[in-house]
Amino acid sequence: MRVGIDYRPAVLLRSGIGRYTANLVRHLPEVWPDVRLALFSVFWREHGAKLAAARLPRHDRVDVAAMRFPGRVLDFLGRWTPLAVETFADAFDVFHFTDFVKPPVRARAAVFTLHDLGFRRDEPWHEEASRERLREVTDRLVARCQVILAVSETTRRDVQEHYDLPDDRIIVTPLGVDEIFLEPYERAPQERPTIVAVGTLEPRKNFRRLLEAFEVLLERGREARLVLVGRRGWLCDDVLEKLAAPRLAEHARWVGEIGDESLLALMRNADVIAYPSLFEGFGLPVLEGMALGVPVLTSDRGSLREVAGDAAELVDPESVDSIAAGLERLLDDAARREDLARRGRERAAGFSWRRCAEATLEGYRRAISSCEAER
16 A cells, blocks of 8 residues: 655644654554555755654655645645646555645545644634635545544544534544653752643633633742743734733743753653643643643543543633632642542553554545445
8 A cells, every 4th residue: 555645744843733744654654564655745944854854754665755845835736737746756545634735636545634623613713814724625625535534532523513424434543642751751850830831822722811820820929830832823912912921921931842852851840731722633732741640731621621531630721710720739739640640641551653553544445445436
């Protein structure tokens, strides 16, 4: 089986979709000896080749096909010219669209990983132009692909609700946790309790309410610090303004996007991983925090409750008081922290990229079979 994969997220993004794509590609050759991967990527940014080289798996059944202009340009040109992904690579048995981008592909069989449908909700989480683009490309990809890969049971239900697809067109492929997060380590001593929040600065991540809840803790005389990690996204001016407020300036900071090793070190030495997001397709930082044995605070709804189970402090993400109370419980109750750390590690061990790869291969086989049945 020759599989084409849109590998661009792994090259251009350090966040969830990029980590998903890189880890999936790393494990697919391990679970199926007859699979050969052709990774489609771009190198139009100066750092692209270096970053790709660092993340590409070293395997004789993995090839790279690259072009030197942005992927959305190919998407546009493919509508009016014969250009396609296969222009840069050999033919595929099946192609895997890993992100909300639809480059032209000649292969009949295709699958699409649908990470979430947050852009279809009424909440103002996206700029209108971005919302419309996401709706348009997702509609096209769902219509184009024989199989949709949903990263959680919550996302599967959302897909069925919005697209009314039969069960056999959707496969749930829960994400995994990197093995390094499960390795034993020693915490570095901290001057004061540290809360770490990971995610792009954008409305869904709910950083504004997190900052307000942290401010409540400071007003009650608690000594702690809050570190936000992630790239600047959209509609985040309120978060940046709040961070600059005198009351928070000495206790909370945003460090931007940092390297994998620095992120791992920061999370390992945290007292709490806070992820009170309003909506997620999966919620990878929750899983990674649990794997590290760091107590996690997250939302009591959707995929976040699904991933966390009973191994995290669940709060109402729309309530500043609920978030503040959850942080206080974790900072004050050592027994609670130890219990969640133990349960978190046990739960996280059940999520693996190998299982994700195995479920994904089933999606490839099903897409190919569907095309053969139509002949």
